[in-house]
Amino acid sequence: MNRKYKIACALTVLTLALAGCASKGAKVEEAKPNPLPKLVQAKTLVPVFSTNVASASEADPLRLRLDVDNGVIFVINPNGEVEAYRGKQRLWQKKVSKQGLSSGVEAADGLVVVGSSKGQLYALDQATGEEKWSAQLSGAILAPSLIHAGRVISIANDGTVYAHEAATGKQAWTYNLPNVQFSLRGQAAPVPLDARNVLIASANAYIYALDAVSGAPKMQRRVAVTEGRSDIQRLIDIDGDPAVAGQFVVTTSYQGQVTVLDLVSQQVVWSEDASSIQRPEVQGNGVFVAQTDGKITAYEITTGSKLWENDQLLNRQLSNPVMLGNVLVVGDMDGVLHLLNPATGEIVGRSKTSGEVRTLRVIDGQLYAATRKGAMSVWQNR
Structure with missing residues (x-):
């Protein structure tokens, strides 16, 4: 059986669905998403372009x-x-x-x-x-x-x-890559490490550097550990793309840690417990992580010290965070694009698209958003 299909139910509602897989027949009370916080003089994004395509399955985390x-x-x-x-x-x-x-x-x-x-x-x-x-x-x-x-x-x-x-x-x-018996249905994309090499993240909590031309391995390093007792509790996939920032690589893992690896020494600089299937964002000295429970946490990149944490969006199934100009943007299950002050974590504005936000990207100063319902949109910061 293909390993990526073994626990496809695990990503339906993430932690709650995993509990359902682990204890079949047990009734699990679904955690309710936090209501949207009230904002005063909220900022908004400027829509540039949008189109709609077919929706994706709610149970499939495409x-x-x-x-x-x-x-x-x-x-x-x-x-x-x-x-x-x-x-x-x-x-x-x-x-x-x-x-x-x-x-x-x-x-x-x-x-x-x-x-x-x-x-x-x-x-x-x-x-x-x-x-x-x-x-x-x-x-x-x-x-x-x-x-x-x-x-x-x-x-x-x-x-x-x-x-x-x-x-x-x-x-x-x-x-x-090494075979993993159980894993989430998802996969981090390969990312460029430098002009010649690429980084590959896997479900066994390792990252690999490969020569893009020849395929020769250049590095492999474990960047997360788990202490779970069951196969489900030991899931520790890296599904979010690694973020390369100068000499550092930042990774997040499910039921694992956010980790900063020094590429020069190939040693872990720091690692802090955090569960995420999303790519971390790195800007200046800040590492921004959207966790599976809806917390957004900022860390100092060289020390791992926590700069701030925002828990106003609990259980809202957050997308990956991205920096758009002077604001940090993260999407949620209702298509809301939340704008945060990256220095404090305060929510300072929001805009709205349609459907659960699955991916955010910033290219040439514009925000590119894709949702489960098939809304594809481009935005600018005011």
Whole structure:
């Protein structure tokens, strides 16, 4: 049985659903999300662009992120289509897969790359949407690929890392991550470490540095531990993308820790207990983490000291936090985009999209949001 499907129920309501998996038949009282706090003179974001695609399953934690390259926005539709927009003008729309798509978009070097739950990897021409090449992987593709150093790096959910030549689609190498018996249904995307190497995070709480061109391993390091007694309690996946900030790599793990690793010494600088499946945000000396219980915590990057913690959004199923200009933005289950003061953690404003916010990105000073209901939108800070 494919390891990513063994406890798919675990991400329905995260901790509560995990409790249901662990004790079948036991009644679990669902924690209610905190009501929205009242705000005085609330800030809002300025909408720039929006479109709607098909919704994703509530039980499937797909993060169908948008991407942008050369001023063109590329949007994925879970029903199998990819669309390209310049401003509000749609340049093209292509049906890529009759079986649907399951990964977010990666756009670079003239390519648009997407993947399916059947392990099909597609590379399209940015200008026309025409397929340039495709490849078959050994498992579902749940995270966006990475185009880096002339390679398209992708991860199948059976733990196999693939590299294909960006120009031709020819397979260059594979790397097998250690098999994990139980894991959440999700996968961190590969991220660039430097001009040559990439970082891969896995369900066994390790991160791996691989040479993008040859596939040669350069580093492996455990960045989280667990003290759980059962298989469910010992889940410690790194599902949020690692954040590279100078000489540091910041990771978060489910039922684990937020950890800062020094790339020079390859030693852990500090580690603090925190459960998160989202990518941490790093800005200046601050590390910002949205935890699975809805707390947002800020740490000092070199010492791990807690700068502040906000618990006003408990049980609101938060997205990854991102910095947009001078505000920290995080989305929630109702499509609310919360604006926080990064120095104090105070909520200073909000805007609204439609559906549970799954991914946030900031590119060239604009916020790109994707929700479970298929709302894809771009925002600016006032």
